[in-house]
Amino acid sequence: MKGFILSFRSEFYKTRKTMGFWSAVLLPFLLCLFVFIGFFAKSDDLMKNSGMELWLKFAAPILGVMGLLLMPMLIIFIAYSVNSLEHKADTWKTIFSLPIPKLSVYAAKYFYAFFLLFLCLALFVLFTLGFGNFLGILKPSLKFSEYSIASILTQIYFKFFLASLGILSIQFLLSLLFSDFLKPMGIGFICTITGGILAGNGWAYAYLFPYSHPMMAMKAFGQSTKGGDNHPSAMPHFTVEMLTKDTWVSLAVAVAVFVAGYFIVLKKSVK
Amino acid sequence: MVISTQNLTFTFGSQTVVKSLSLRVPEGSIYGFLGPNGAGKTTTIKLLLNLLKTQEGSIHIFEKELQSNRIEILSQIGSLIEQPAIYLHMSGKENLLNRALLLGVGEKRVDEMLDLVHLTTAAHKKAGQYSLGMKQRLGIALALLSDPKLLILDEPTNGLDPNGIIEIRELLVKLTSVYKKTVFISSHLLAEIQKMATHVGIINFGELMFQGSIQELEALNKPSVQIETDRSVDAANFLKKNNIDVAEVNDHCVFVPFTSKETMGEINALLNQNGYTVYSINKQQQDLEKLFLAITQHA
Incomplete structure (x- = not known):
């Protein structure tokens, strides 16, 4: 465990000045900032909206752009960046000849990639809430304070996180095996498009394909919004079903790839 | 014996890279591991560091079997394999601090190592801007960071100018004579090894052609x-x-x-x-x- 913690801290120390780390911070910040600016400029049109509508309108474009477009790319990039660090510096041989169990070194790297994605999604929640509330203070005519979206937003992003673990682990393994960016990127890109098409067309077995999971998580949220629209007078109560079968598949893939990856690392001669 | 191997054999596919190698490296020696390029030196070193899994034969380091005492043995080895493994986006000092974090070594030791390899003034410069010689010296500082009993260096003077080579040689001699360390150093240049080694092993096509003290080698001559x-x-x-x-x-x-x-x-x-x-x-x-x-x- 000590070896794992040391390796994990070292991962942070190594990446804290790289694009891999900062993209996980800047992406949520910039996306939320852009929507904030848009809302600020159009605030007069939005005054008639209720607090709940405002929050949904505020969070939806961020979620949409993120969930459908940027998240798969971000996952591919995060998985690539934690591994390319060692490929570029030719340091695999060094980290695997440290007096630390190979499993700790490997697991620390794997969970650090998970941590980066978690950080990014947590920041999405924080920045969405932060910018929303800030907008409410700057423009008191916008009724952001009437409604709290914190709980549901956290649940949605957490569901996103769970839905992404399958892809992240596959991309992690690809980036571990291939030192160049093109192979994992190309494979990831094709699979993401395929996954999008499968989930978009509602193919019955799409839940078995990890690259479909983020889109399926998005759809789950879409349905609950519609549910809200049906009863506009009442304050709708959104729920996110956290552990759907696609989420289980995502988790199972993550565990399986983690184990497989470890044996590949053990077998693979360190170049 | 600090390192002793028995009939160590390693095969890549159908090619036998290391053939029943029986190395004997005594304590306190500078063991020059010589051979032309492609003779199997780096493979042997990777086997000694457990980066490659032993297929046949056995490796004992500090009189202990390597596979079953991996962590304990590795904690007493400092190594530099081929070109130094350095994170180029970090400064020299950050590279050392990162390794110090992993090894549980204090910052004071990092500064001492920077001083030892004359990188104190360039400590905060990005390693990507270092010359080849500076990188090599940083690599040696990284290897020495944990104050290991055994240093395994693969061609450590590659890319160094004559002054740099002399400095490294003097440092290694001092480490063995004053600090009682053992150094296992590979090279394809005999002339370089001859000036510091106490023992020599010559390998070619994966086979040990000669092993003994430098005097024994000279006696052959x-x-x-x-x-x-x-x-x-x-x-x-x-x-x-x-x-x-x-x-x-x-x-x-x-x-x-x-x-x-x-x-x-x-x-x-x-x-x-x-x-x-x-x-x-x-x-x-x-x-x-x-x-x-x-x-x-x-x-």
């Missing part, structure tokens, strides 16, 4: 008598007729194996008395480099 005459080919034939072995002849000189000073005098007299003019006659140690070539080409 028989001296010869170099004779410069006016007619070297005729002189050689003349010596042969008089039952004197001739090792080599060229346009200027005749080489005869050295047996004693007296024989040298007799040869000189014999040539002079028979009308050959001897310009010079002297005892010569054969170049170790030639010996190295002879040993490695013998295979």
